[in-house]
Amino acid sequence: MTTIDCRGQACPAPVIATKKALETSPDGVCVLVDDGPPRENVTRFARTRGLTITETANASGWSLQITGSVSLPTSPVAPAQPVDGERLLLITSDRLGEGADELGRLLMRNFLHTLLETAQRPDRILFLNSGVLLTVQGAETLEALTALAAAGIDLASCGVCLDFYQQKDQLAVGRVTNMFSTAEQLLSAALVIRL
Amino acid sequence: MSDHYLVREGHCLAVFNSTHRALKAEGILKGMGLPILLIPAPRALATDCGLALRFEDEHLSAILQILRSRDLQPAYVSCLRDGQYNRYQEHFDDNH
Numbered sequence A: 001m002t003t004i005d006c007r008g009q010a011c012p013a014p015v016i017a018t019k020k021a022l023e024t025s026p027d028g029v030c031v032l033v034d035d036g037p038p039r040e041n042v043t044r045f046a047r048t049r050g051l052t053i054t055e056t057a058n059a060s061g062w063s064l065q066i067t068g069s070v071s072l073p074t075s076p077v078a079p080a081q082p083v084d085g086e087r088l089l090l091i092t093s094d095r096l097g098e099g100a101d102e103l104g105r106l107l108m109r110n111f112l113h114t115l116l117e118t119a120q121r122p123d124r125i126l127f128l129n130s131g132v133l134l135t136v137q138g139a140e141t142l143e144a145l146t147a148l149a150a151a152g153i154d155l156a157s158c159g160v161c162l163d164f165y166q167q168k169d170q171l172a173v174g175r176v177t178n179m180f181s182t183a184e185q186l187l188s189a190a191l192v193i194r195l
Numbered sequence B: 001m002s003d004h005y006l007v008r009e010g011h012c013l014a015v016f017n018s019t020h021r022a023l024k025a026e027g028i029l030k031g032m033g034l035p036i037l038l039i040p041a042p043r044a045l046a047t048d049c050g051l052a053l054r055f056e057d058e059h060l061s062a063i064l065q066i067l068r069s070r071d072l073q074p075a076y077v078s079c080l081r082d083g084q085y086n087r088y089q090e091h092f093d094d095n096h
Helices: A013-024 A039-046 A101-115 A129-134 A142-150 A159-162 A179-188 B019-031 B057-069
Strands: A003-004 A029-033 A052-058 A060-067 A087-091 A124-127 A154-158 A176-177 A191-194 B012-017 B037-040 B051-056 B074-080 B086-089
Touching: A003 A013, A013 A029, A029 A039, A029 A142, A039 A052, A039 A060, A060 B037, A087 A179, A087 B019, A101 A142, A101 B012, A101 B037, A124 A179, A129 A154, A129 A159, A129 A176, A142 A154, A154 A159, A159 A176, B012 B019, B012 B057, B019 B037, B019 B051, B019 B057, B057 B074
Parallel strands: A003 A029, A087 A124, A087 A191, A124 A154, A154 A176
Antiparallel strands: A029 A060, A052 A060, B012 B051, B012 B074, B037 B051, B074 B086
């Protein structure tokens, strides 16, 4: 039985390490974890997959013996297929989701920063309404958007919107676009994701 | 190796396990003109809330001093050197 030492690791690292170890160790694994969320999460992970788990406390944490074969839950939806055609991201606000404005702005920043790390990126990002505030001087998202532009993603900000927010001369990344182009691109894209 | 385009050699990340504390720390440090950026914590740095303040390591001591004085210590700080994240200090307190 393989032993993995996940002591000192915060979630979700112990669960990910456990899952990986189980995939290559048919005899099961012994996971050393700290008490609290790491132990609870690994235990929950094992139980929800129908695995047998034996927990033993020791001086430096917990030893979890997990046996059985990993059965991944089947997804109710088909896995994402590559889209044949242009993928367009439509950003109509400087905030992501409904709720506190501060949180919405943070989530939008996080989303754009995370896009840099994703394997599947959009071909084009259109910024409308307060979404244009993400592309102007002083925006916290400039570094990420500049890197995305350098990676070949077309960034286009609505000119009417920049003008409305008195930011027309402050555009710092991408280009200005108009509603004709915006409408055409929305209607011809293979996939449009609106944030 | 770094898995994060926004983190380069010499960058340090103050990782928080509380969104409110991360936002508060960001506001204070930005208000003082320090060059920081609040980013999603890289996958290599497992964290509960997933936020990190990024800055150059030359600002490390000043930033930690300010955060300590405001009782806004991060969960931990890691700096990227030679492609590896090195933890600067294990724990600052239990209330990060």
